[in-house]
Amino acid sequence: MNFDDTPQEAAFRAEAKAWIAANAPKQYEEELRKSSLGRTQLKGANILEVAKVWQKKKADSGWACLHWPKEYGGRGASPIERVIWQQEEGPFGKLSGMFIIGHGMCGPTMMAFAGEDQKRKYLPPLASGEKIWCQLFSEPAGGSDVAGLRTRAEKKGDDWIINGQKIWTSGAHYSDYGILLTRTDPNVAKHKGLTMFFLDMKSPGVEVKPIKQANGASDFNEVYFTDVRIPDSQRLGAVNDGWNVSLTTLMNERMSIGAGVSTGFPELFEFCNGLMLDDGPAIEDRNVRSKLANWAVKASGLKYTSMRAISALSKGERPGPENSIGKLVAGSMIQDVAAYALDLQGAAGVLSGPEDAEATGKFQAMLLRAPGTRVEGGTDEIMRNIIAERVLGLPGDIRVDKDVPFNKIPTKGRG
Amino acid sequence: MNFDFSDEQKQMRDEARKFLAEKCPPKAVRTVLDGNASYDKDLWQGLAEMGFLGVAIPEEFGGAGAGHLELCVIAEEMGRALAPVPFSSTVYLAAEAILIAGSAAQKKKWLPAIASGSAIGTLALFEGKGNPSPEAIKLAAAGGTLNGVKKPVPDGAIADFAIVAARTGSTGRDSDISLFLVDMKAGGVEAKALTSLDPSRGQAELTFKNCKAEPLGAAGEGWSVLSQVLDRAAVLMAFEQVGGADRALEMGRDYALDRIAFGRPIGSFQAVKHMLADMYVSATLARSNCYYGAWALSTNASELPEAAAAARISATQAFQHCAKNNIQVHGGMGFTWEFDCHMYYRRANATALGLGSLSYWEDALIDRMRKRNAA
Numbered sequence: 001m002n003f004d005d006t007p008q009e010a011a012f013r014a015e016a017k018a019w020i021a022a023n024a025p026k027q028y029e030e031e032l033r034k035s036s037l038g039r040t041q042l043k044g045a046n047i048l049e050v051a052k053v054w055q056k057k058k059a060d061s062g063w064a065c066l067h068w069p070k071e072y073g074g075r076g077a078s079p080i081e082r083v084i085w086q087q088e089e090g091p092f093g094k095l096s097g098m099f100i101i102g103h104g105m106c107g108p109t110m111m112a113f114a115g116e117d118q119k120r121k122y123l124p125p126l127a128s129g130e131k132i133w134c135q136l137f138s139e140p141a142g143g144s145d146v147a148g149l150r151t152r153a154e155k156k157g158d159d160w161i162i163n164g165q166k167i168w169t170s171g172a173h174y175s176d177y178g179i180l181l182t183r184t185d186p187n188v189a190k191h192k193g194l195t196m197f198f199l200d201m202k203s204p205g206v207e208v209k210p211i212k213q214a215n216g217a218s219d220f221n222e223v224y225f226t227d228v229r230i231p232d233s234q235r236l237g238a239v240n241d242g243w244n245v246s247l248t249t250l251m252n253e254r255m256s257i258g259a260g261v262s263t264g265f266p267e268l269f270e271f272c273n274g275l276m277l278d279d280g281p282a283i284e285d286r287n288v289r290s291k292l293a294n295w296a297v298k299a300s301g302l303k304y305t306s307m308r309a310i311s312a313l314s315k316g317e318r319p320g321p322e323n324s325i326g327k328l329v330a331g332s333m334i335q336d337v338a339a340y341a342l343d344l345q346g347a348a349g350v351l352s353g354p355e356d357a358e359a360t361g362k363f364q365a366m367l368l369r370a371p372g373t374r375v376e377g378g379t380d381e382i383m384r385n386i387i388a389e390r391v392l393g394l395p396g397d398i399r400v401d402k403d404v405p406f407n408k409i410p411t412k413g414r415g
Numbered sequence: 416m417n418f419d420f421s422d423e424q425k426q427m428r429d430e431a432r433k434f435l436a437e438k439c440p441p442k443a444v445r446t447v448l449d450g451n452a453s454y455d456k457d458l459w460q461g462l463a464e465m466g467f468l469g470v471a472i473p474e475e476f477g478g479a480g481a482g483h484l485e486l487c488v489i490a491e492e493m494g495r496a497l498a499p500v501p502f503s504s505t506v507y508l509a510a511e512a513i514l515i516a517g518s519a520a521q522k523k524k525w526l527p528a529i530a531s532g533s534a535i536g537t538l539a540l541f542e543g544k545g546n547p548s549p550e551a552i553k554l555a556a557a558g559g560t561l562n563g564v565k566k567p568v569p570d571g572a573i574a575d576f577a578i579v580a581a582r583t584g585s586t587g588r589d590s591d592i593s594l595f596l597v598d599m600k601a602g603g604v605e606a607k608a609l610t611s612l613d614p615s616r617g618q619a620e621l622t623f624k625n626c627k628a629e630p631l632g633a634a635g636e637g638w639s640v641l642s643q644v645l646d647r648a649a650v651l652m653a654f655e656q657v658g659g660a661d662r663a664l665e666m667g668r669d670y671a672l673d674r675i676a677f678g679r680p681i682g683s684f685q686a687v688k689h690m691l692a693d694m695y696v697s698a699t700l701a702r703s704n705c706y707y708g709a710w711a712l713s714t715n716a717s718e719l720p721e722a723a724a725a726a727r728i729s730a731t732q733a734f735q736h737c738a739k740n741n742i743q744v745h746g747g748m749g750f751t752w753e754f755d756c757h758m759y760y761r762r763a764n765a766t767a768l769g770l771g772s773l774s775y776w777e778d779a780l781i782d783r784m785r786k787r788n789a790a
């Protein structure tokens with residue numbers, strides 16, 4: 001049980017530190033440090049451009065997608081080295097937000113299922129941020145129930161013709177490529193008729209319509225497909241085996257979303273340390289202290305749980321379903337933390353203009369983004385099911401649609 | 416970085432688990448719970464023979480000299496099994512106090528006796544309601560004799576010796592407090608067993624009347640030693656709590672798989688699954704905080720006070736959470752004396768109080784975090 005770097009790890013840390021000191025866009029450091037969930041913007045700069053420049057610089061010097069093999073644009077680094085890099089990259093890591101889906105989910109899926117030539121062609125520009133990828137899974141009829149999706153793919157000669165609609169596709173409006181899950185056989189049970197592809201988002205027939213979110217931002221989209229043509233060579237996995245391919249994606253999703261999720265605790269603690277209440281400093285208040293202590297041990301529990309996971313990974317164990325815990329705990333925690341920070345300010349907690357306390361706006365941004373965190377990448381309920389079934393071994397939910405052909409499943413709840 | 420126990424330590428855990436499964440089945444806990452014994456003497460001797468009582472005591476004092484990570488591993492298993500023996504009072508409190516502050520003679524006399532199972536020790540700190548604080552200590556020490564009353568004292572009625580916190584000054588500062596070592600057989604102290612929330616572990620009232628006592632550590636340093644002892648014990652007790660939480664979770668899971676209602680195993684109802692998933696979450700977060708505490712304890716790191724408070728809080732919450740929902744999963748059966756659920760529920764709520772309540776440790780954690788932030 002120790003936190004010490006081995007000599008190799010210490011050397012790696014020193015190298016990373018030096019490189020970051022010499023190359024990071026320091027003019028944005030303070031702003032990035034202060035930004036919190038739902039609020040990463042840079043004044044007077046296009047964050048997408050800044051992020052792409054930083055990612056390219058990292059890739060050129062071998063600091064991008066550290067755990068990927070070198071030939072695909074990575075560094076072949078160990079899990080621990082990856083953590084060391086994240087520690088050293090600090091606030092600049094927030095610039096990787098728009099690459100998470102590509103690096104965390106699409107890349108690993110390509111690595112597992114694409115042909116060797118394709119991997120060498122598509123992965124390095126994904127690693128370097130020159131090309132951005134999105135994940136086209138969810139549909140109005142298939143969110144938690146991903147396998148309930150309706151977007152059709154029909155074989156025409158050597159190509160597939162896609163028709164249908166995706167929704168909540170993060171980053172589709174600036175993405176170059178996407179991985180796409182489709183239905184190829186509606187006459188069999190729903191999990192058995194799916195096929196996975198990857199495609200160029202600029203293909204004719206693809207239309208991306210940004211959706212305005214509950215928090216006012218527009219990070220996700222509707223994506224419409226009208227007779228979009230995809231060559232069979234861009235199929236990932238076998239025809240009608242798309243469900244298994246998507247499980248690879250979803251497993252990686254859990255790892256990469258679950259790893260560095262914000263809890264809002266550091267922000268709350270700092271805030272309470274400076275806040276005066278009517279009857280004295282907030283930090284001296286019995287109730288405030290009790291709330292803080294409860295959240296503090298959740299935040300540290302998550303931190304050390306991920307360290308245990310990394311230790312296991314570095315011994316060659318595979319990332320397991322227990323990683324669902326991160327997003328599950330952090331999602332509702334940040335929601336509660338933000339509401340509490342506002343509550344402490346009484347009536348003034350409602351104000352969000354720049355002339356009012358900077359903190360208010362920050363916690364309001366968290367509050368308004370948190371509902372999305374509890375839904376994206378699997379809802380709280382789905383995470384609990386995963387823990388109950390895959391960690392604790394409890395029976396799966398009863399699935400009334402399991403053995404029914406997809407086109408016989410009811411499509412409406414009432415009437 | 417390696418944030419896990421070593422293979423040898425895990426092997427020791429397996430050994431302890433096997434030993435306790437055999438020597439400490441729920442039936443053995445019930446013998447004490449039902450009032451038929453004050454503690455399980457055979458188990459106590461068995462633990463001594465296995466080397467578990469002296470696992471963190473240096474070899475020169477008759478222990479195994481393995482260290483505190485190993486003690487954490489054993490503590491977890493003691494909690495899992497609800498071992499009805501004076502392990503925490505003797506090993507986490509008394510032995511730690513002697514290791515920190517004892518003279519060479521005191522170490523030589525008491526540590527080998529602890530390791531061999533021939534001496535049970537305790538810490539007499541509380542005097543009625545309240546949490547650990549120098550102000551709450553009224554029991555007076557003058558001229559090497561003690562006068563006053565301590566309660567609750569864990570295992571006080573079966574202890575061979577007690578470390579007693581006493582007032583030796585009136586300046587209003589922490590330095591008014593000193594520690595003493597009392598041989599319970601030497602006279603001057605009367606022990607009365609008290610009834611408590613968890614009868615599988617004893618509680619007592621100790622009345623000192625002109626009781627002869629030898630100082631433990633320097634005069635005026637009692638409070639500083641006590642806070643170290645409490646922090647160290649908090650980590651070890653947290654491992655016991657995590658062991659108990661894990662076992663309660665397992666019991667609930669097993670019952671949910673076996674029990675049929677409405678034609679299905681109750682574990683297939685999502686309300687039950689999610690309840691168990693939440694139990695897993697709290698036990699896992701607590702375990703991770705405990706690992707950090709174990710690291711801080713074993714290296715005597717400056718982070719220990721903060722790590723100990725965090726481990727204590729999350730392990731207390733996890734054990735209470737898992738124990739109460741284990742009963743809920745068991746339905747009406749869980750509310751019977753016959754089923755073991757209530758033994759975990761009792762232990763969870765009793766261990767939540769023993770080293771100071773949850774709110775005491777919440778306060779301590781925030782103070783310590785502020786100190787670190789200010790530094």
Ligand SMILES: Cc1cc2nc3c(=O)[nH]c(=O)nc-3n(C[C@H](O)[C@H](O)[C@H](O)COP(=O)(O)OP(=O)(O)OC[C@H]3O[C@@H](n4cnc5c(N)ncnc54)[C@H](O)[C@@H]3O)c2cc1C
Nearest residue numbers: 135136137138143144168169170372375376377378379381
């Ligand atoms: C910010 C954000 C970004 C996203 N980005 C992407 C993206 O990039 N690509 C992509 O493909 N998708 C994306 N999504 C979609 C996301 O994966 C889905 O929203 C999510 O899986 C939930 O599906 P749903 O919205 O259809 O909700 P539903 O599945 O309709 O769920 C509604 C409610 O029912 C509950 N529920 C459903 N099934 C069960 C069950 N079996 N047991 C218990 N409760 C259940 C849910 O927990 C929820 O509370 C994003 C979503 C958000 C909010």
Ligand SMILES: Cc1cc2nc3c(=O)[nH]c(=O)nc-3n(C[C@H](O)[C@H](O)[C@H](O)COP(=O)(O)OP(=O)(O)OC[C@H]3O[C@@H](n4cnc5c(N)ncnc54)[C@H](O)[C@@H]3O)c2cc1C
Nearest residue numbers: 674675676677681684685686687743744745746747748750
């Ligand atoms: C103090 C006390 C007094 C009682 N007095 C009487 C009395 O006078 N007369 C009498 O006839 N009975 C009495 N009972 C029995 C009581 O009605 C049952 O205990 C109760 O109905 C629960 O049934 P069970 O114990 O079989 O639990 P189970 O049905 O086995 O339930 C075990 C767990 O599974 C959960 N569960 C079960 N089914 C579902 C489901 N469909 N969905 C989600 N979760 C589910 C339960 O909520 C529980 O957490 C008493 C019980 C108690 C504790």
